[in-house]
Amino acid sequence: MTTGHDEEAGAPLEDQATIGRPGAYAKGMARRRQILDRAIEVFRERGADGTSLRRIAEAIGVSHAALRHYFDSLEQLLVAVYAHAEAARDDDPNLPEPSSAVDVMVQSAVQNLEVPGLVQLYSTLVAASLEARSTEAKEYFTSRFAHLRVALEAQVRAEQEAGQLRADVDAAQIAALLIAASDGLQIQWLLEPEIELEGTLSAFHALLEPRP
Numbered sequence: 371m372t373t374g375h376d377e378e379a380g381a382p383l384e385d386q387a388t389i390g391r392p393g394a395y396a397k398g399m400a401r402r403r404q405i406l407d408r409a410i411e412v413f414r415e416r417g418a419d420g421t422s423l424r425r426i427a428e429a430i431g432v433s434h435a436a437l438r439h440y441f442d443s444l445e446q447l448l449v450a451v452y453a454h455a456e457a458a459r460d461d462d463p464n465l466p467e468p469s470s471a472v473d474v475m476v477q478s479a480v481q482n483l484e485v486p487g488l489v490q491l492y493s494t495l496v497a498a499s500l501e502a503r504s505t506e507a508k509e510y511f512t513s514r515f516a517h518l519r520v521a522l523e524a525q526v527r528a529e530q531e532a533g534q535l536r537a538d539v540d541a542a543q544i545a546a547l548l549i550a551a552s553d554g555l556q557i558q559w560l561l562e563p564e565i566e567l568e569g570t571l572s573a574f575h576a577l578l579e580p581r582p
Contacts, residue, residue, distance in 0.1 A: 413487035
C-alpha cells in the first residue's frame with residue numbers, strides 16, 4: 371500500500387530481485403512485463419476475488435502453461451503483480467515529488483485508491499505473509515517494510531534537522547507510525563470507502579509541527 375521505492379537504495383524493490391523467472395532473453399522479459407501490465411488491468415477491473423493461475427491466465431489472454439513459465443505459484447504471481455504496479459507508480463513522471471515524509475505517505479495512499487483491487491490485493495498478501503506456508507509474500511513484505519522504514523526515517527531525520535518537524539520524537543518511531551497509519555487507514559477505506567483518507571493522513575502535518 372505504501373510506496374515501494376527506497377530513496378536510500380535508489381531503486382524500487384522489484385528491481386532488487388526479480389520475482390519469478392524473468393525470461394532468458396529481452397523478448398522473454400518484455401513478455402513478462404506485458405503479462406504483469408495486463409494482470410494489473412484485470413485487478414483494476416475485477417478486483418482480487420476468486421483468483422487462480424488458470425483464471426488469471428484466461429483473463430489476460432494467455433495459456434496457463436505460459437503463465438507457469440514465468441511464475442511457479444499463485445502467490446508468486448500476485449506478489450509480482452503488486453510489486454510491478456507499485457514500481458510503475460513510483461516511476462510515473464507525472465507525479466509531483468513529495469516535499470515531506472508525510473506527503474510521501476499521503477500521495478502513495480491516494481494513488482493506491484485509484485486501483486481498489488490492488489489495495490485489496492496488498493491486504494490479502496500481507497495477511498498471507500504471516501502464514502507458515504508463505505514464502506514469496508513473507509520475503510517480499512519483510513524486505514519492503516524494512517527498506518521503507520529506513521528511507522522514511524532518513525527523510526524524517528533530515529526534516530527534523532532542518533527544523534521542519536518536531537525533534538522530540540524518535541525519527542524511526544515516526545517512520546513506523548506513518549506506515550502503520552497509512553496501511554490501517556487504507557484497510558478502513560476498503561470497509562468504508564467514505565472515510566476521508568487523505569485528510570486524515572495529512573493530520574500528521576499538524577501533529578509533527580515543531581513545538582514553539
